[in-house]
Amino acid sequence: MIRMSNPLAEMDGDEMARVLWWMIKEIVITPFVDLRTEYYDLGMENRERTGDRVTHDAARAVRRLGVGVKSATITPNAQRVEEFGLSRMWPSPNATIRSMLDGTVFRQPITFACVKPLIPTWKEPITVARHAYGDIYKGVEMKVPCKGEARLTFKPDPGEVWGGPDGTADAGASMEVHRFGSPGVLLAMHNLDESIAGFAKSCLEYALDQGRDLWFSTKDTISKVYDHNFKDIFLGMYEDSYKGRFADRGISFKYSLIDDMVAQAVKSRGGFIWACKNYDGDVMSDMVAAVYGSLGTMASVLVSPEGHYEYEAAHGTVTRHYRLHLQGGKPPTNPIASLFTWTGGLRRRGELDGTPELSEFADAVEGIAVGLVESGVMTGDLMGISDYRGRPGVTAEEFLVKVRDAYASSV
Numbered sequence: 001m002i003r004m005s006n007p008l009a010e011m012d013g014d015e016m017a018r019v020l021w022w023m024i025k026e027i028v029i030t031p032f033v034d035l036r037t038e039y040y041d042l043g044m045e046n047r048e049r050t051g052d053r054v055t056h057d058a059a060r061a062v063r064r065l066g067v068g069v070k071s072a073t074i075t076p077n078a079q080r081v082e083e084f085g086l087s088r089m090w091p092s093p094n095a096t097i098r099s100m101l102d103g104t105v106f107r108q109p110i111t112f113a114c115v116k117p118l119i120p121t122w123k124e125p126i127t128v129a130r131h132a133y134g135d136i137y138k139g140v141e142m143k144v145p146c147k148g149e150a151r152l153t154f155k156p157d158p159g160e161v162w163g164g165p166d167g168t169a170d171a172g173a174s175m176e177v178h179r180f181g182s183p184g185v186l187l188a189m190h191n192l193d194e195s196i197a198g199f200a201k202s203c204l205e206y207a208l209d210q211g212r213d214l215w216f217s218t219k220d221t222i223s224k225v226y227d228h229n230f231k232d233i234f235l236g237m238y239e240d241s242y243k244g245r246f247a248d249r250g251i252s253f254k255y256s257l258i259d260d261m262v263a264q265a266v267k268s269r270g271g272f273i274w275a276c277k278n279y280d281g282d283v284m285s286d287m288v289a290a291v292y293g294s295l296g297t298m299a300s301v302l303v304s305p306e307g308h309y310e311y312e313a314a315h316g317t318v319t320r321h322y323r324l325h326l327q328g329g330k331p332p333t334n335p336i337a338s339l340f341t342w343t344g345g346l347r348r349r350g351e352l353d354g355t356p357e358l359s360e361f362a363d364a365v366e367g368i369a370v371g372l373v374e375s376g377v378m379t380g381d382l383m384g385i386s387d388y389r390g391r392p393g394v395t396a397e398e399f400l401v402k403v404r405d406a407y408a409s410s411v
């Protein structure tokens with residue numbers, strides 16, 4: 001048995017992701033590792049039961065323990081409120097955790113020689129770095145039911161000096177958003193210079209660490225204050241502190257508008273880190289995952305400025321597959337991203353605690369999983385897009401059993 005010196009923060013989830021979570025623990029992890037976790041059940045029912053306190057407790061546990069692993073969770077919408085009889089439309093646990101850790105999410109496809117990306121020029125994986133704070137994920141919204149005026153207002157706290165546009169008044173600022181002549185909708189969002197700087201720093205450091213080019217995109221021509229602020233902070237930090245180090249490392253940094261960057265990315269050979277604002281990163285990481293194969297093979301890690309790591313899969317709770325599973329069917333759910341969530345967390349725990357056996361276990365399991373796929377053993381989602389297409393796929397459980405058996409016979 002491989003021992004753990006310190007626990008991980010473990011966050012359980014919903015639906016098919018929860019099913020995979022327990023399969024992985026029981027089949028691949030606990031036979032070999034004396035698993036120590038602080039368990040937080042972020043399943044929809046328990047979030048309702050605890051008034052979502054469990055999500056906040058879990059995020060604090062990641063900060064305290066330094067490492068967390070999270071399963072996918074339902075972000076409730078109106079339909080989920082009805083389905084689970086929720087007292088509130090609880091916020092997205094991921095958004096809560098991201099904002100409490102104020103980190104950057106790095107999502108990278110797990111690649112296999114036998115699965116060619118749908119974009120044939122992409123020879124190397126693209127890592128999407130998603131800013132994990134603010135924007136629409138912390139937005140406040142309202143329905144506008146009638147005619148009226150919407151204003152955006154900022155009021156400085158007492159004693160603060162408003163160095164606003166004219167530099168004199170300290171009463172703050174207020175501007176018209178829109179004069180509504182008919183019903184509509186309204187949204188306000190924000191971000192923080194400190195968070196943007198933390199995002200820029202994580203991305204610049206990660207690029208240096210990985211030795212890969214860094215791309216950054218916003219829409220500053222349209223959003224001349226909001227997005228421009230991202231651009232100024234990011235480019236300022238690069239110019240001031242990273243330009244020379246990038247040159248020494250032989251990597252480059254470039255900035256472009258998001259729409260232009262999408263076009264450039266599609267035509268690229270891959271192999272770069274793409275720093276995206278929160279929403280852009282949400283969308284682009286799913287696009288990149290789809291090009292490389294399945295959402296089920298997209299790994300993800302949230303890194304806080306203090307160096308706390310939270311591992312997760314990029315996919316959701318795979319509701320469609322869960323319905324099939326409940327009916328006794330065999331959904332083609334790929335367990336690899338969830339498996340890499342666990343191995344990522346265990347490897348990091350091993351690095352932090354100085355227990356290399358744990359990190360070696362993680363490396364070995366990942367190597368076995370990739371090797372199995374490359375030898376033709378995989379779930380249906382990958383089979384259909386691999387060089388082995390036409391062969392039958394295995395179930396998640398069958399795949400995990402093969403991982404376990406291969407590991408057991410290797411030690």
Ligand code: NAP
Nearest residue numbers: 072073074075295296315316317318319320332333334381
């Ligand atoms: P999803 O769970 O990611 O699934 C979308 C589709 O992607 C699936 O129907 C499936 O395609 C494919 N897919 C995803 N993971 C897969 C896997 N492991 N193996 C094989 N195929 C996979 O997204 P969703 O259906 O839009 O969202 C379902 C729920 O998840 C929602 O309640 C949402 O709030 C939540 N969600 C949570 C997170 C998170 O916690 N990180 C992220 C996203 C969504 P096919 O149906 O074509 O097989």
Ligand code: MG
Nearest residue numbers: 282283286314
């Ligand atoms: Mg998403």
